[in-house]
Amino acid sequence: MDPEPGPSSSAGTDPPPPPGPSQAPPQLSRYEAQKRRDWNTFLQYLRNHKPPLTLARCSGAHVIEFLKYLDQFGKTKVHAAGCAFYGQPNPPASCACPLKQAWGSLDALIGRLRAAYEENGGAPDSNPFAARAVRIYLREVRDAQAKARGIPYEKIRKRKRGGDGGGGSASSSGAAAGGSSSSSAVAPAGEVSGGGTSS
Numbered sequence: 001m002d003p004e005p006g007p008s009s010s011a012g013t014d015p016p017p018p019p020g021p022s023q024a025p026p027q028l029s030r031y032e033a034q035k036r037r038d039w040n041t042f043l044q045y046l047r048n049h050k051p052p053l054t055l056a057r058c059s060g061a062h063v064i065e066f067l068k069y070l071d072q073f074g075k076t077k078v079h080a081a082g083c084a085f086y087g088q089p090n091p092p093a094s095c096a097c098p099l100k101q102a103w104g105s106l107d108a109l110i111g112r113l114r115a116a117y118e119e120n121g122g123a124p125d126s127n128p129f130a131a132r133a134v135r136i137y138l139r140e141v142r143d144a145q146a147k148a149r150g151i152p153y154e155k156i157r158k159r160k161r162g163g164d165g166g167g168g169s170a171s172s173s174g175a176a177a178g179g180s181s182s183s184s185a186v187a188p189a190g191e192v193s194g195g196g197t198s199s
């Protein structure tokens, strides 16, 4: 099942402004206009790439590089592991952690670019935006941001309790865990997997 980029992730959805004076015609839908802007942004990125990079030679690794490049335009605070607000959705103060692109923005962006690539003549089986590495990267970003921001983008699989519970008897979690009875026993382990790549 694919995670739906919900409407809650409204902050920081705007990538950098499109290069050049070309404006999308007004009859385009919002999605189509955004897709065109994203595509132009990516082509511009390729043009400025050093060493030069053509679309035909673009791989999933280059797409990931592009996503990391976009982080500098992000507006979403992602706390570092050492920050006091790590894992807090609403920190009481500001901190020096960097702003990044929210996972939901990147996920939606990749979807648009994947479509644009094929609409512009790219073959589906060479689509770098559909590369497995890109899927894996997005999943890692999602999980890392969910932890850092304290916001589960979807049901977080299994909540890890402090310490490694290597006590020998690996009984069913939740039942044997004394003290605070968490609700973690409800989530079936390993059921939620993003792209079906579970190895």
Ligand SMILES: [Zn+2]
Binding pocket: 078, 079, 080, 083, 084, 085, 086, 095, 096, 097
């Ligand atoms: Zn922070």
